[in-house]
Amino acid sequence: MSESSVREAEIAVEQKHVDLVYARVAEMRDEAEAMRTRGDELAHGARNEAVFEQAAMLFERDVMVRHANQILRSLDAEHEGLVFGRLDSTDHETMYVGRLGVRDSEFDNLVTDWRAPAAAPFYQATAEQPMGVVRRRVIRSTGQSVVDIDDDLLMPDARLESMPVVGDGALMASLTRARGESMRDIVATIQKEQDEAIRAPWRGVTEITGGPGTGKTAVALHRVAYLLYRDRRRMGGSGVLVVGPSPAFTSYISRVLPAMGEDTVELRSLGDLVDGVKATRVDPGPVAAVKGSLRMRKVLRKAIREAPADAPQEFRIVYKGEVLKLDARELQRVRSAVHNGRKPPNQSRVDAAEALLEALWRKAESYDGFQVKRADLLNDLGERMDFHRFVVVWWQLPTPAEVLRGLADRRRLARMAGRGLTRAEVDLLADSWALDGFSTADVALLDELRVLLGKPPRRRRGGQVVGPPPPREDYDEYAHIVVDEAQDLSPMQWRMVGRRGKYASWTVVGDPVQSSWPDPAEAREAQEAAFGGPRTQHRRFALRTNYRNSAEIFALAGEVVRDVAEPDQLPIAVRSTGVEPLVQLTDPDDVESAALKAAADLLSQVDGTVGIITPAGRLDALRTAAEGLGEERLRVVDGLESKGLEYDAVVLVEPTEVVAESTTGPRTLYVALTRATQRLTVLTSDPDWP
Numbered sequence: 001m002s003e004s005s006v007r008e009a010e011i012a013v014e015q016k017h018v019d020l021v022y023a024r025v026a027e028m029r030d031e032a033e034a035m036r037t038r039g040d041e042l043a044h045g046a047r048n049e050a051v052f053e054q055a056a057m058l059f060e061r062d063v064m065v066r067h068a069n070q071i072l073r074s075l076d077a078e079h080e081g082l083v084f085g086r087l088d089s090t091d092h093e094t095m096y097v098g099r100l101g102v103r104d105s106e107f108d109n110l111v112t113d114w115r116a117p118a119a120a121p122f123y124q125a126t127a128e129q130p131m132g133v134v135r136r137r138v139i140r141s142t143g144q145s146v147v148d149i150d151d152d153l154l155m156p157d158a159r160l161e162s163m164p165v166v167g168d169g170a171l172m173a174s175l176t177r178a179r180g181e182s183m184r185d186i187v188a189t190i191q192k193e194q195d196e197a198i199r200a201p202w203r204g205v206t207e208i209t210g211g212p213g214t215g216k217t218a219v220a221l222h223r224v225a226y227l228l229y230r231d232r233r234r235m236g237g238s239g240v241l242v243v244g245p246s247p248a249f250t251s252y253i254s255r256v257l258p259a260m261g262e263d264t265v266e267l268r269s270l271g272d273l274v275d276g277v278k279a280t281r282v283d284p285g286p287v288a289a290v291k292g293s294l295r296m297r298k299v300l301r302k303a304i305r306e307a308p309a310d311a312p313q314e315f316r317i318v319y320k321g322e323v324l325k326l327d328a329r330e331l332q333r334v335r336s337a338v339h340n341g342r343k344p345p346n347q348s349r350v351d352a353a354e355a356l357l358e359a360l361w362r363k364a365e366s367y368d369g370f371q372v373k374r375a376d377l378l379n380d381l382g383e384r385m386d387f388h389r390f391v392v393v394w395w396q397l398p399t400p401a402e403v404l405r406g407l408a409d410r411r412r413l414a415r416m417a418g419r420g421l422t423r424a425e426v427d428l429l430a431d432s433w434a435l436d437g438f439s440t441a442d443v444a445l446l447d448e449l450r451v452l453l454g455k456p457p458r459r460r461r462g463g464q465v466v467g468p469p470p471p472r473e474d475y476d477e478y479a480h481i482v483v484d485e486a487q488d489l490s491p492m493q494w495r496m497v498g499r500r501g502k503y504a505s506w507t508v509v510g511d512p513v514q515s516s517w518p519d520p521a522e523a524r525e526a527q528e529a530a531f532g533g534p535r536t537q538h539r540r541f542a543l544r545t546n547y548r549n550s551a552e553i554f555a556l557a558g559e560v561v562r563d564v565a566e567p568d569q570l571p572i573a574v575r576s577t578g579v580e581p582l583v584q585l586t587d588p589d590d591v592e593s594a595a596l597k598a599a600a601d602l603l604s605q606v607d608g609t610v611g612i613i614t615p616a617g618r619l620d621a622l623r624t625a626a627e628g629l630g631e632e633r634l635r636v637v638d639g640l641e642s643k644g645l646e647y648d649a650v651v652l653v654e655p656t657e658v659v660a661e662s663t664t665g666p667r668t669l670y671v672a673l674t675r676a677t678q679r680l681t682v683l684t685s686d687p688d689w690p
Contacts, residue, residue: 003166006164006166007148007149007166007167009164010149010164010166011146011147011148011149014083014086014137014139014146014149015145015146017083017096017110018082018083018139018141018144018146019144020104020110021082021083021096021098021102021110021111022082022144024102024103024104024105024110025082025102027105028102081099081140081141081188082098082099082100082102082111082141083096083097083098083111083139083141084097084098084099084114084138084139084140084141084187084188085097085098085114085119085122085136085137085138085139085188086135086136086137086139087121087122087125087133087135087136087137088133088134088135088137088163089132089133089134090132090133090134090155090158091132092160095109095112095118095119096110096111096112097111097112097114097119097122098111098112098113098114099113099114099187099260099261100113100261101113101116113229114187115225115226115229115230116229120195120199121133122136123190123191123192123194123195123198124192124195124196125154125192126154126192127154127155130154130155133154133155134153134154134155134158134159134163135151135152135153135154135159135163135165136151136152136154137149137150137151137152137166138150138151138188138189139188140188148167149166149167150166150167151164151165151166151167153165183217183218183252183253183255183256183646184256184259186215186218186222187222187260190219190222191215191545193541193543193544193545194215194218194219194222194543196541197219197223197541197543198219198222198223198226199223199226200223200539200541201539202227202230202231202234202235202480202505203505203537204505204506204536204537204538204539205505205506205507205508205531205536205537205538205539206223206505206506206507206508206539206540206541207508207509207510207538207539207540207541208220208507208508208509208510208540208541208543209509209510209511209512209540209541209542209543210511210542210543210544210571211511211513211514211543211544211546211569211570211571211674212511212514212546212548212549212554212557212571212670212671212674212675213546213547213548213549213554213571213573213646213674214543214544214545214546214547214571215543215547216484216509216510216511216543217253217484217509217644218256219509219543220242220482220484220507220509221242221253221256221257221482222256222260223482223507224240224242224257224262224265224480224482224507225257225260225261225262227240227480228240228262228265234479235479235480237479238477238478238479238503238504239264239265239266239477239478239479240264240265240266240478240479240480240481240482241265241266241268241478241480241481241482241500241501241504242257242265242266242267242268242481242482242484243268243269243270243273243481243482243483243484243497244267244268244269244270244484244485244644245269245270245484245485245488245640245643245644246269246270246271246282246440246640246641246643246644247269247271247272248637248641248645249269249484249485249643249644249645250267250268250269252644252645253267253484253644254267266478269440270440270443270444270489270493270496271439271440271443272443273443273447273496273497273500274443274446274447274450274496277401277438277443277446279437279438279439279440279442279443280436280437280438280439281435281437281438281439281440282439282440282616282640282641283432283439283440283441283442284616284661285516285661285662285663286428286663287428287429287432287439287441288439288440288441288490288663289490289517289518289519289663290421290425290428290429291429291432291439291441291442291444291445291490291492292441292444292490292491292492292493292517293490293491293492293519293522294491294492294522294526295420295421296445296448296492297448297492298417298418298420299407299413299416299417299420299421300403300416300445300448300449300452301452302415302416302418303403303406303407303416303449304345304398304403304449304452304453305335305336305339305345306412306415306416307331307332307335307394308396308398308406309406309409309412310393311393311394311396312331312390312393312394313327313328313331314326314327314328314331315331315356315390315394317360317381317384317386317387317390319360319364319372319377319380319381320370320372322364322367322370324360324363324364325363326356326359326360326363330359330363331394333359334352334355334356334359335352335395337355338351338352338355338395343454344451344452344453344454345395345397345398345452345453345454346397346398346453346454346455346456346457347454347455347456347457348395348454349391349392349395349397349457352391352394352395353382353387353388353391353395356387356390356391356394357377357378357381357382357387358378360377360381361374361377361378364377397456398453399453400445400446400447400449400450400453401438401446403449403453404433404438404442404445404446404449405433407429407430407433408430408433408434409430410426410427410430413426413429413430414426441490441492441493443496444490444492444493444495444496445492447495447496447499448492448495448496451499477502477503478500478501478503478504479503479504479505480504480505480506480507481497481500481501481504481505481506481507482506482507482508482509483497483506483507483508483509483510484509484510484644485509485510485514485643485644486508486509486510486527487510487511487512487514487515487516487517487520488510488514488515488516488517488643489517489523489527490517490523490526491519491522491523491525491526492526494523494526494527494529494530495526495529495530497530498526498529498530498531501530501531506531508527511569512569513561513564513565513569513570513667513670514643514667514670514671515664515667516640516662516663516664516667516668517663517664518663518664543571544571544572545571545572545574546571546572546573546574546674547574547575548646548674548677549573549575549674549676549677550573550575550576550577550579550677550678551573551574551575551576551577552576552577552578552579552580552581553573553581553673553674553676553680554571554573554674555573556581556673556680556682556690557670557673557674558570559690560655560666560669560670560673560690561666561667561670563666564665564666564667577678579678579679581679581680581681581682582679582680582681582682583681583682583684583689583690584598584681584682584683584684585684585685585687586683586684586685587685588685591618591653591654591683591685592618592621592622592625593625594683595612595614595622595625595651595653595683596625596626596628596629598651598681598683599612599626599629599631599634599651600629600631601681602648602649602650602651602679602681603631603633603634603649605649605679606648606649606678606679607648608633608647608648609633609634609635609647609648609649610631610633610634610635610647610648610649610650610651611634611635611636611637611642611645611647611649611650611651611675611676612626612634612635612636612637612650612651612653613637613638613639613642613650613651613652613653613658613672613675614636614637614638614639614653614654615638615639615653615654615657615658615660615661616638616639616640616661617657617661618653618654618657619636619637619638622636622653623636635647639658639661639662639668639669639671639672640668640671642671642672642675643671645675646675646676646677647675647676647677648676648677648678648679649676649677649678649679649680649681650672650675650676650679650680650681651681651682651683652672652673652680652681652682652683653683654683654684654685654686655669655672655673655682655684655686655689655690656684656685656686656689658672
């Protein structure tokens with residue numbers, strides 16, 4: 001029997017089982033729909049019952065409808081490629097592995113959920129440790145149709161003559177598939193080292209490190225799905241937060257968890273981690289380095305203590321024929337005394353009013369012949385409308401954005417900074433805060449100010465609360481937090497993320513070699529503080545295999561960081577295509593047209609996406625130029641934006657400029673060179689590169 005005939009026969013075998021599974025899924029959907037309908041009928045019937053019986057019936061309805069909706073959501077999310085694996089063991093038992101568990105009407109197992117302990121051998125069995133698995137089969141489907149299979153024979157000596165082995169392995173086949181706009185899940189091709197990290201216990205901090213293409217992000221997302229499956233009550237109640245470096249990255253990974261039936265996980269980039277704030281730009285490296293430093297804490301603390309620029313410098317009020325006056329120095333003493341209290345400024349206006357009244361009493365007491373009782377003065381002035389108007393304009397309740405915007409004034413910022421910032425750094429920050437919108441680095445500062453300022457009280461008018469709703473109060477209530485590209489978080493960003501993980505367990509993903517933060521030691525200290533200190537339980541997993549890049553592409557990428565990376569920090573690329581990267585010397589005045597031409601060539605050579613990765617200074621011009629191609633498969637990003645993304649082919653523009661604009665030398669270039677899975681073209685006007 002020919003190999004193709006064997007493959008077709010085995011596909012038919014698997015199709016028969018897959019058909020059985022989908023028939024059962026259709027039954028389960030009908031049952032869930034009937035359950036939901038029954039719940040609605042209960043609600044209708046409850047209207048005519050006594051109060052106690054009505055409450056019981058409505059509770060039963062709510063439970064029934066919620067359960068039915070959960071089943072339907074799972075069935076809808078897991079419909080595509082529901083069955084993707086099969087294990088044949090030494091005891092001649094067969095187990096199918098899929099995206100969720102399915103049993104027939106007699107409760108016999110048709111599919112085992114990939115997260116269940118029984119499915120672990122599908123990922124962990126090897127030829128050295130087969131775990132009783134003779135043959136592992138990966139089943140690839142389109143819709144409900146099986147289109148291909150690939151087998152791994154783990155125990156040749158235990159193989160029966162009637163057991164055919166088909167294909168060359170599913171992993172390599174999946175690596176050559178075209179990339180789309182979104183990351184795919186890897187449930188069918190998770191490798192042993194990845195599965196160990198996915199199934200690690202939930203407590204403490206699980207740190208996953210690895211070079212480009214090792215699957216760190218996919219592992220972290222699958223770990224979330226696994227933890228929700230194993231401990232949904234703990235994880236699902238308070239929620240799971242996934243933090244990514246950029247909107248492009250979060251968009252790219254946004255479909256992975258929903259594809260596995262998990263649609264309740266909160267996914268945010270560092271630029272939109274604070275409610276009501278959305279970053280509109282990314283700072284140049286030197287500016288971001290200053291904003292991210294812990295030195296900014298002192299600047300912000302001083303900023304909230306200084307009187308606003310438009311605050312009155314004098315207070316006069318007439319009482320019983322005498323003019324009571326507080327000058328600028330006296331007002332500043334009152335302000336300082338209130339700030340020295342334990343309350344944040346936006347919760348201290350009442351304290352400020354009381355301190356002002358005390359200062360006015362001391363002033364009145366100092367006047368010769370002015371006879372007045374302290375209690376009378378405090379009560380009388382405290383009820384005066386002109387006094388309250390002064391308090392409102394003198395002790396303002398600023399928003400974090402207003403405080404940060406105020407630091408665009410160079411002289412004000414220099415006073416706040418003292419010796420903590422150089423004159424050049426003051427100029428960089430003032431220029432940045434004079435621009436429209438906030439940057440990604442600003443968001444961490446706004447979150448710091450949110451805590452320092454405190455929540456302003458909401459006024460009441462006629463018994464009704466007025467004013468804007470308060471900020472969220474559950475920043476520290478997440479049960480689990482995932483931080484991707486963790487090596488790039490600044491100390492101030494770690495403080496922001498840490499506030500959201502006060503009671504959380506953590507999964508932290510990164511690669512030190514790709515770091516864009518210039519002071520790793522400072523960032524590491526802030527990271528440990530975010531986790532709750534060095535006593536927090538840590539477990540570490542290092543992924544060593546690069547599944548993304550061809551060996552030819554990674555050989556070039558690895559060369560640019562040989563001087564800044566330890567040998568064991570660079571992964572091993574396991575796939576060779578025989579296609580070497582193309583390095584083209586380009587006229588510096590013709591870079592844009594050369595990039596578009598190279599991109600057009602690559603679009604004709606690959607089926608998936610093509611990325612143009614450019615220095616930040618050329619980004620806007622190249623994006624505008626690329627729009628003229630009208631090609632949906634083409635993306636234009638800068639080196640930092642490209643983190644975590646992947647394309648079938650990449651045009652890298654001016655690598656020397658990418659290095660020059662980075663605060664960490666060649667590390668950003670290393671990131672850019674490792675985004676391509678199949679083909680890489682480098683355009684350079686530097687004849688000495690590489």
